[in-house]
Amino acid sequence: MAARGQVGSAYWDGCNPARQAYTARFRILISAMPMEKQGARASYLDIPLSTLSNYWIGRRVPSAADLAAIHDAVRRSAPGVPDQLEHLERLRKHAAVRRNASAEPQQECSNIRAAEQISTASPTRPFQSDSSAPSSQSGTIPAAGPAHDRHSGDEEKTGETVRALITAQSAGDRRGVIGIAWSASKALTHEELCTAAADLYASGHPGLGEALLLGGRERGHEDTMRLAITLIRAGLTDQAELVLRAALPRGGRRQP
Template identity: 65%
Template structure:
């Protein structure tokens, strides 16, 4: 990974032309910062270095809220910004339309899993289907009173004290103890309250989850209108090539 020191310029091999165009403009935005090292940039932006690395290569596209937060942080540190936010958001939407290719693996089990995902997403929603990042306040209060709310509170408390190990530990424990619906609720609360980096850590806290568990969580997120987060979970579960 070149981003620990000097910044690599290669695109993620699976980038579409639309995503490459977005990444080019995103890199221009980040390059306007006075810091030259990605570690310092990520710290100033308040996101994990791994997230900035993924955004820089085009492996992942940030959510709208995350992009707005990054743009605001860059404007606060740079003498000038080379790209408008509305232009960058338009490009981001085009780049994000390219969803993860679930049948990229030649294994028949992966093909069958993709077919199940297609059928299940179109099936009647579970109770979590009513949950979204913009859900009504009374629904948010319901989640805040249960395990999801306790998890969100613990993550925010750990972050406020700079306890990064604590954040990771809480996310790992939550991935084992919470149901998919509770993880969905907690993630939706974090993204809705503009704590997207914590939402990302929470969803990736169970990287070792099995294939079926990954599919179920992704479906739950999709039904909650958290499509970017569902893609995040699926991408993390895909076999990584090279590097």
């Protein structure tokens, strides 16, 4: 089912995973506005409806200045919306990079296929609509650093990732879930991935937890081991085994 005020859930065919991840987060920002119609939202943002529609499907990416203006306008319309411009801008930079079709990295396509396999193979049917909100279990995960501001920043990033995944799932936006998981696997530290995954499992979204952990399925051997160790230290041994198994080639043994 389409999200409230949504003119269409499909992405533009030319969206790569980075652009899908940005677009999914941009949709969450726009959907926070109190107006239900896209036309009313565009009018309030002082941009043409066609422009907002192109931003919504990922066909176009706004400039940094335009994104900042949209972000500020959304927050004026909905004062409770937290400041997320810095994170949006990081995603926007990756999304705005133009790539030739012939130069598209093969790994990117593999990441999409891997995440799609997770979503379709999970016995928990992770992409069914679920309106339950995530409960924070981050206290069971080792903090990324001793400073309070660092800890708060980590919680904000992991919380945003968890909320974005649940929102995309509730909207039936499977490609959005894939894009967010792929992006998060590249942007978050091992501790942040562990915290976000723990929150998803604890709040009854194991399929999303798997998608998040396996979103970077083609990570290197050292990176895989570090993530697995972090999960084990947090008591997530089954999830650590999942990550390690996913890193093995077909047949269950790593090639010499």
